Each structure stands twice: as C-alpha cells, then as structure tokens.
Amino acid sequence: MSPSAAVQTAHSHPEQAEIRIEQVLQALGDPVRLQIVRALALATDGLACGAVPLPVTNSTRTHHMRILREAGVVTMRAEGTRRISTLRRADLDTLYPGLLDAVLDAPH
C-alpha cells in the first residue's frame, strides 16, 4: 500500500447513502465549522486544511474537520504532504436540495 493510499484509508468518508441529516445538521451547527464550510463553498478545487484562518488550535481544527468529514459534509484527500478538503456539494444538494444554499445564505 502506498503512503498516499494509507492516508486515504485513514480518512474514511461515508457513502452518499450513509449520510444522515441529523449528523449533517449537527456538523453544520457550529460557528467554527460553518466558517470552514463557507470558505470551502468558495473553493471548488478544495482548500488545504490550514488555509482557512480560524481562531482555534491545530488540534481543534483537526477535530472540526473530522466531524465535517464523518458527517459527509467534506471529503479530504492527500496531495503530497498536504490534506485538501472539498465540500461535498453535489452529494448534499442531491440528498437535501436547498439545504446548503439556505445555510450559506443565512443572514445570521
């Protein structure tokens, strides 16, 4: 197994059919995670984990990314030594049409 494959294995993602609305809502229902999701929504090719300025420690950032990944909100892939996160917009828009737009457009 290549190191890259090992990283992919470590970052398991739910299939679209395994995504649950409660878990998605809970993942989105946090100010820091919503900030990450807003940034990822503007970056169709994904973002390196450290690219979003956040007022939290690295371990807290990793914790939030894991919750988003496990809920099916983001995918993470390895590019060399970097982890690139991408919003699963197609999966979320298919399962819950209008949800992500409503959240991203929320005035407060």
Add this chain to the structure above:
Amino acid sequence: MSPSAAVQTAHSHPEQAEIRIEQVLQALGDPVRLQIVRALALATDGLACGAVPLPVTNSTRTHHMRILREAGVVTMRAEGTRRISTLRRADLDTLYPGLLDAVLDAPH
C-alpha cells in the same frame, strides 16, 4: 400577573432578528428533536407537548423542547394547564428559505 402571563414570561422566545443559524442547525441536528419538528410541521395549530410519542422521559422531552424554543424553532404558549408548541415556520422560511423543507424532505 395572571398564572397564564407567568407561564408566558417563563417561556421566552428569541425575536426573529435574534435567531442564529448555528443554533437552529444544532437544535435540528438531533433525532428526537427532528421527530418533534416533523410532528409539529403537520400540526399548523400546534401540539400539546405530550402529543408526540417519544421514547424519552418527560424531563428529556422538556429539555429538547427548551432547546427548540431557545433556538427559535418553536414557540410555546399556555392553554389552560397545557403547553402548546408550534413550529416557527414563517420566521424560519423568511430567514432561511428552503432550509426547513430540505430538512423535512430529507430521505435519511
């Protein structure tokens, strides 16, 4: 102050302008609370708190209703000795168009 007014005071509700998307998502991101919201969505005149069959104790039910109320998802009013809960559909649809429908229509 009448007993009814006292109950109203005890159940404070955020104004529409005070509702926050993170708190709404967090309130909706729980299986029991989502079950309550689904039942309330079908009852435009509201429901008595005990009317939704839930596999939880009364104190847990009260806890979940409080979270929904404080997030701005439901209103509670006293009718005699009963508390009637109503989904704040107009407020939520105004602030977050499409959110509630996406959540209620979620296949899983």
